[in-house]
Amino acid sequence: MNTQLSNSKRMLTLAGTVLTQFALGSVYTWSLFNSPLSEKLGDPISQVAFSFGILSLALAVASSLSGKLQERFGVRNVTIGAGLLLGVSLVLTAHASNLFMLYLFAGLLVGFADGTGYLMTLTNCVKFFPERKGLASACAIGAYGLGSLGFKFINMYLLEHFGLAQTFNLWGGLAMVMVIIGGLMMTDAPKQTAKVADAEDTAEVTHDFTLAEAIKTSQFWMLAVMFLTVCMSGLYVIGVAKDVGQNYVHLDGSTAASAVAVIAVANLMGRLVLGIMSDRVARIRVIALALVVCLVGVSSLLFLHLNSLSFFFAVACIAFSFGGTITVYPSLVSDFFGLNNVTKNYGLIYLGFGVGSFAGSIIASLFGGFVATFYVMLALLVVSLVMAITIKMPGTPKSDHANASRSIPVQQN
Template sequence: MQEKEYGYGWVMVFIAALFNGIAVGVPTSIGMFIVPISADLGWPRGDVAFAYTVCVIATGIGGVIMGYLADRLSTRPVVAFGVVVMAGALYLLSNVSTQLGLYLLFALLGGFGAGAIFTPLITNVGYWFSKNKGLALGLATAGQAAGQSLVPFSTSFLIVVQGWREAFVTLGLIFGVALLALCVLIRVPPGHARALERAQAPAARADTTSTSLSPTVIVGWLCVATIFCCITMSTPVVHVASMALDKGFAQDEAATVFALIGITAIVGRILYGKLADYIGGIRTLLVGSTIQTAMVFWFTQIDSVNWMYAMSVLFGLGYSGVMTSVTVSVRELTPIHRRGIAMGVMTMFGWIGMGLGGYQGGVLFDLSGDYVWPFGAAVISGLINMALVSALLWRLGRDAPPGARLAPA
């Protein structure tokens, strides 16, 4: 464990928040491209939405590979590589004319672009902190929430002004130049290599958690829960803007409905991160999952612009805590020498869930002509996630001594 906290860790929190906001916000922007691409090229919405599924699954797989490489090559070169790939893929998307080309480019953007940015930087932030890990990771993932709202929100206006093809070019140019310049600030903590060596010693491996469950079992349990959790999360993230347009909202109103989810989540992730420092990551995960599941279906029942704005805020308060809590749980329940790969695998399953949620939303809409069925499926997924998290919480609590925390500091 990295026992000492360094002031530069807060610089890395800022870098991770900014980079991850863009890395996650760019794939999420497909929600703004669904309608114009479908209208221009004559493709069904489900086919266009499938690009998001391809992208996020590729991001998850790429995150495992890139997290592994970052542990051996250092974080900076891996992230810089991801920035170059992401910028290049966005430029090439401006010329796409086939569905296969759309899917291949989004796979490239996700697997070797976003995947090389998100997992290595989040893992890096965890290395810098012990006492304030929840707050630090909450701030870092707040950037992700900001990106999921602000990048698509800005993209929607680029599409109106420039058209969808030129919008891809502008995104690639701005993000590529800005992020490459900031890569020089990426570092790992002093003494990190020695901390890894100590953690891999037999004595250190023998006592990593206060539960009889192995880290592998805990991570696997959380991975399954995360799939269902992210199906619930991604259904409105990908489709709420299109739903708002179908309800007759103006383009800026639909974009605001979407943006408010992420804006709320910026604050929510910080609050959930601090809450996790007090009650642990697993309990905080259950709180966020419950609120998210309770709110998601109500989007389909509201036609008022103002009430849709309010529902975006309420849903954002739930969904904001989920991935922050998962990140803190991995930091709490896995040893340092396995944390990078654990975070990569966890992220992969989260992206799989995000992809499935976005895809099922498009497919069920195409089959039914309405968003009631896909959002109803999101509720069912949320309930399954809550059951799995509750069972893990009970299992960890059974092993904990009376009065002890569920997770090590």
């Protein structure tokens, strides 16, 4: 009876998480709105697109704080609250009449709502499936990626038939209902199950680094730089893909908008392919591969003669790398610093998710376009790739040199 009840709870939680993640993933259609908002507000696209950088930063900060909210209020209540805030924020965005209001409503509030629901519901769902963490993670993360694809068609239809303001109202209402229904289906995962499963799944963890110990290692900051680099590349391109296609590659609006679908599919493929690969290959090597793919994409944007095909290839490479990195990184951080404190350790590194996108938008705003940001991305990718190739596992803190020289295996079996 208890087993049946437990299975029912975890399957309902999985279904609710998939529904919630699908709705939260809708924010990745943001590039569809840059041109209409630019026309409405009378401001340059680069300044309008800056709202997505703020959104990403708020998302990252909220994600790092959502665990504490869950401890206090429970996953169901926090998810419902996130859904309400997301819906209200998108409705308020419909009435934004200047950049400040856009940054506040679409950037800060939408990002905070999305981030509050994203990482918390994902990790809660995975804890329910200690024997199939990869499958549960793939379902949840895949739904988040599919959300941008599904809402690409929904939001394009709404923009065409109802106009900008009403699109935000309808999008907000639909996303809010989906997140609230998903939240009502969720239950907090039992804590001990995840801890035992993680211990069984990890090869040989000799020490769990606290956050204070981890930040004293060079490896922590190297991982942070690599994560920030991929997030800066991925989130910036996702946020302005349609505008890059129109204004940089000189595609027509309909063709340029197809980049949103290309990004969504590539993002999802990156999450699935690199996520599965990370169970068979050392995760730092998977990240190195992701950096190479991203480097190819950014180099293509800068140095290839761009047409629709080469443009789609470039953004697909960047989205593939971004999706895979986001999927692999929590486990990678646990490989380096242990499982018991991975939420805090990864939580700090995860701030690079928002900082990277924010930095990309600032560079574009200060230097007047996409190209300057692409060159900075290129330089950071080269540096990060060198780090990924040369990084070593940290030694046990507060130990003698002999113990500190021991490596913690990266590979999971």
